[in-house]
Amino acid sequence: MSDQRSDKTNDFVVRFANVNGTGSASANALFTKAVFRMGIPVTAKNIFPSNIQGLPTWYEVRVSEKGYLGRREGIDLMVCVNPQSMAKDYADVRPAGYFLYDSSKPLPAGYERDDITHLGIPLMELCNAEFTDARQRQLFKNIVYIGALAVLCDIEFGVLEKLITEQFRGKEKLIEPNYKALKIGADYVRDNFEHPFDLRLERRDLLGDKIMMNGNSACALGAIYGGATVAAWYPITPSTSVVDAFAKYCSRYRVDGLTGKNNFAIVQRFVDDIVTLPDKDIFDAMIWTMSRCKLVVEGAAAAPVAALLHGLIKAPKGSKVVAVLSGGNVNLDQLKGLKWN
Numbered sequence: 001m002s003d004q005r006s007d008k009t010n011d012f013v014v015r016f017a018n019v020n021g022t023g024s025a026s027a028n029a030l031f032t033k034a035v036f037r038m039g040i041p042v043t044a045k046n047i048f049p050s051n052i053q054g055l056p057t058w059y060e061v062r063v064s065e066k067g068y069l070g071r072r073e074g075i076d077l078m079v080c081v082n083p084q085s086m087a088k089d090y091a092d093v094r095p096a097g098y099f100l101y102d103s104s105k106p107l108p109a110g111y112e113r114d115d116i117t118h119l120g121i122p123l124m125e126l127c128n129a130e131f132t133d134a135r136q137r138q139l140f141k142n143i144v145y146i147g148a149l150a151v152l153c154d155i156e157f158g159v160l161e162k163l164i165t166e167q168f169r170g171k172e173k174l175i176e177p178n179y180k181a182l183k184i185g186a187d188y189v190r191d192n193f194e195h196p197f198d199l200r201l202e203r204r205d206l207l208g209d210k211i212m213m214n215g216n217s218a219c220a221l222g223a224i225y226g227g228a229t230v231a232a233w234y235p236i237t238p239s240t241s242v243v244d245a246f247a248k249y250c251s252r253y254r255v256d257g258l259t260g261k262n263n264f265a266i267v268q269r270f271v272d273d274i275v276t277l278p279d280k281d282i283f284d285a286m287i288w289t290m291s292r293c294k295l296v297v298e299g300a301a302a303a304p305v306a307a308l309l310h311g312l313i314k315a316p317k318g319s320k321v322v323a324v325l326s327g328g329n330v331n332l333d334q335l336k337g338l339k340w341n
């Protein structure tokens with residue numbers, strides 16, 4: 001442990017390093033909302049090179065009593081539950097910082113920094129011991145580390161419980177298991193670590209009448225204020241949640257009060273058919289498009305090409321079919337070693 005620490009009450013940065021598609025987004029947002037509910041200025045940002053399930057994603061939270069909103073260099077606390085990105089995540093922790101990881105398996109060689117504190121919590125072991133369903137084990141692992149952070153950072157537990165109750169209103173059977181997962185993480189920290197540590201949260205009253213809204217909902221509401229009445233998109237994060245929010249706000253603000261007529265249009269509602277494809281077929285279509293069309297496109301853009309190649313689009317013989325190739329969000333490392341057969 002380093003001796004470079006100073007008081008960081010209500011002034012630190014946490015980064016969550018996760019695997020995309022594992023249910024981490026709602027758990028990480030729970031942390032941010034809890035800070036906000038305690039009256040402390042906080043901002044969060046998703047960082048992801050790709051939206052493909054199974055690839056790395058990061059969620060960075062800046063807590064700043066002085067109200068600083070921008071990201072800053074240096075991570076005070078890294079919550080790392082993704083072996084793929086662990087080496088970089090480990091290196092990104094600033095001196096005197098903390099590295100929280102799933103100690104169900106030991107850290108590999110090379111993780112012996114003496115200028116940071118290692119916080120090993122056997123997240124998967126704890127979940128395996130308490131939950132039987134495989135999907136629940138994966139999802140609740142995220143809530144377990146939120147419970148651990150609640151004790152380490154001195155988050156008011158009642159705030160977290162209230163947020164969970166609100167989140168699962170109408171799905172009450174999910175509330176108790178989430179409470180249980182929170183408690184598992186909290187109890188483990190109480191039994192194994194000194195707490196709270198120097199990255200502490202103390203309740204303040206600094207937010208006045210401010211509200212918290214995620215960026216995609218803010219985009220949707222801004223579109224409403226700007227006069228937008230039509231939305232068209234392909235279904236992938238983040239565009240899907242933008243349009244979902246747009247549709248929700250349109251249902252409130254774009255409906256004629258006298259006739260009940262909708263004064264907006266969501267193009268997806270006029271789609272004739274939707275087909276699905278495995279990731280391998282989409283990757284193959286990306287390679288095919290590069291080879292035949294000399295274009296580099298992302299998976300979502302290659303999806304219609306894949307559908308055509310595999311005969312999933314039924315069109316009369318000799319007819320013209322248009323595939324819109326829109327989007328180039330490609331991590332070139334994903335393409336290494338791929339071969340078109």
